[in-house]
Amino acid sequence: MSRGAWGDRLLTKKDRDPENFRRAAARLAPQTDVRVLPTGERSVVTRVDAD
Secondary structure: OHHHHHHHHHHOOOOHHHHHHHHHHHHHHHOOOOOOOOOOOOOOOOOOOOO
């Protein structure tokens, strides 16, 4: 996850370990599926309409 040079510095406090982000997301939003992709792998986000 990247928010550009400034966002990365302010939001992640120079912590480059994606596992910390995954743990925080699991704690704050346990219903959210978090996947950490290898560098360079593209993610595809699909929209699922609620019934």
